[in-house]
Amino acid sequence: MPMPPACRAAVIGAGPAGLTATKALLDAGVEVVTYEKGDRPGGLWVRDHTGGKSPAYASLHLNTSRGRTEFADYPMPAHWPDYPSADLVAGYLAAYADTFGLTPHLRFGRTVTSVEREEAGRAWTVRTAEGESETFDAVLVANGHNWDPRLPEPAYPGTFTGHQMHAHDYASAEIFRDRRVLVVGMGNSAMDIAVDASQPARGPVLLSARHGVHIVPKYLFGRPSDATGGALAALPWRVRQRVAETLLRLAVGRPERYGLPAPSGGLFQNHPTISDTILHRLTHGEIAARPGIARFDGSRVVFTDGTADEVDLIVWATGYRVAVPFLDERWTGGDPERLPLYKRVFHLQDPSLLFVGLMQSTGAALPVVEAQAKLAAAYLSGAYGLPDGPEQRRAVTTALRAATARWGDRRPMMRIDFDAYVADLPREIKAGRTRLARGTSRPFTPTRHERTTA
Template sequence: MAVSSSRVAVIGAGAAGLATVKALLDAGCAVVAYEKGDRPGGLWVRDNSSGLSPAYASLHLNTSKRRTEFADFPMPADWPDYPSASRVASYLADYAQSFGLIPHIRFGSTVTRVERDRLWAVTTESGDTGRYDAVVVANGHNWDPRYPDPAYPGTFHGTQMHAHDYRTPDVFRDRRVLIVGMGNSAMDIAVDASHVARGPVLLSARRGVHIVPKYLFGRPADATGGALAVLPWRLRQRIAETLLRLAVGTPQRYGLPAPAGGLFQNHPTISDTILHRLTHGEVTPRPGIERLDGERVMFTDGSADPVDVIVWATGYRVSIPFLSPQWLGPDPQQLPLYQRVFHLDDPSLAFVGLMQSTGAALPVVEVQAKLVAAYLSGGYALPGIDEQQHAVQRALRAAIARWGTNARPHMRIDFDRYVADLPREIAAGRNRLAGGGRTFTAEESVV
């Protein structure tokens, strides 16, 4: 084990926080993790006391287990390709137990404020304050529900809920249901509701997405991702779109709107079941909403339907409520970070998991955690600030060219490229250090 005098606070004990605690301990750092809930696993734990989990009873991975697991902790060989959320929660609990992470986590500790003075001061809801050389933010960004803004005009006399609050389809029994959104949760909830609702479930979207089944040609659909990763993304896109058309056709074939961009540009929806329910008339597509009209919803094509329940599957805000705008700027999702990890003004403030990946999250946060640990343990030197800023701008330009300006381009990463690049970045940082570059030390954390 490396020897380090760094004392580090990690905020969150979900997948990102657990990977960070492990990497820091492996590097010899002293670690304290703050977790609002009563157990490890974060958003995957459906009955977590934090109340932040969006996990519902039918939730399963939408990336295959071999493309989702931590490299340091493979998922069991006898598990299905797409394990349930409860299995993932148990996997994360086993990860924490196996690597001795539990003693380093303070459960039931909600962080309310993180401030920089001589050291970093981390204050909890109970009023306790700890002081640290560095802070790693790993609180996730799929827990603060986002509703349409501005809200649709008119009033609605039925029930409205966000997908975050959905658990089981009983809430839809014998009711007329409208799901708004085209993401993974929207499709899962529409399918669940279609088995108990009154009449077909309505699925409304202003823009389309590519729908990828979990299996293509008898294999997990993401199994070819690693093999194609060496190719430019536009070439990968053409190959993957051709395979998808051959296997299932286009979304328009099922009455859905055309995708707003190509595959690998807009995040695809992964579902085996939604196309089945569409072709059997149990889910019916609708365009975007025009207005709410009492017991009816008016759509942009002039049609209207009576509705009892609206489910807003409209995503989440990026929320880091314990950091001031001094550190986050006006919008946390536009925060520029070197390698999507290090704050440009002070790299002793780092982030793990503040990204949107084209693939699974766990391998990404694992390599991010190892990068953070290399720096905070003194084994990695960052490039100069000018080089960091140029790298951030290059990444942003490439993201805008691929995903556009309205799709959180600051946060976007290409899964395979990123997971391959970060180990190379760690090696480059070791070379910079050997060449006289400066790394983090606890003594230098004083400002």
């Protein structure tokens, strides 16, 4: 006989965000189907992922410490190093999926091509390149945003006759053997790749950047450096910034001492680069700092200070675009980086479209997506009520104003303060329960699909 269905949700992606979303929804009694392009869970952490989107390379390790990165519901093994390798993290995510019984709900080898809202039935239809089409009450987007390489725009003048590659395509240092290498960028991948290349490359590896960043060693005063930052989390961020910058100067000095450009913003404003080895290689002459690129001249790269170097290979460690290719512009506004979301989870037009992981954190990502997943699951299970639309929009506007004041125009809509945000979402769940109890909010009601039980 016909029965009112429980909520049925689609999750897109089985990386850390998608796995935590799947677990949280199952824990809350929601029926889940999780679509994954690759052949196993773990997303971008899996180096030989058949989805072809992983930027992981052989030497990749966490740049946030184990204790600040692990899931609250599934701690990493205590005997692991403070900064586990990408392969260990990939195994950890696979074990997470097995431990919590997620694997039967994961559909591997599925590329989602469209997610559309059917106005008549108010259901979401998810279609895949493999010819599948199913309807759901809600969709959770968890496809990540470190897989669509970004190159400099506009391109630099002139023609470069050597080889070029994006950091996304880097796998191991053998590609640099006996080549004159230039790495462009100042992020974590740029530093890792420059250090890797400094072993087999011919001559010093050149490291070019237009803007500087703070270089933070993985250990400060015998402890993981992000643990030191976490100890200051109760302080206002400006106070934390002053204290942390003082500690950093005492420990390693300023980047300018190593020939690098001065940071373009304060600590906790720009995401710092975490590296123990880059400063060592700079001081030993194995890596040489260069300013920004001015133009190309055949095999010569001319820099903004007028100097030039012969280069065989350029690695563009210039980041990634945020892309949600299966959503129409109606839902993304044409620019997912600027998409306003309540608590970085709920779409303002329709909260049955939710996002897990569409943020840029000052710390680790895994605890953030775990907290987001629990908030999403509380809503879809009817245990949490959203504030009304105007209040949601005011909250988004307030958060954007604060983020812009802190981070400027560098993806302010996506920015979150790790410690403040992870602490805020459990409070938000409690507030949503209170709204329901007071009758100031209504619980989520699943669309009544024509589904029957035998």
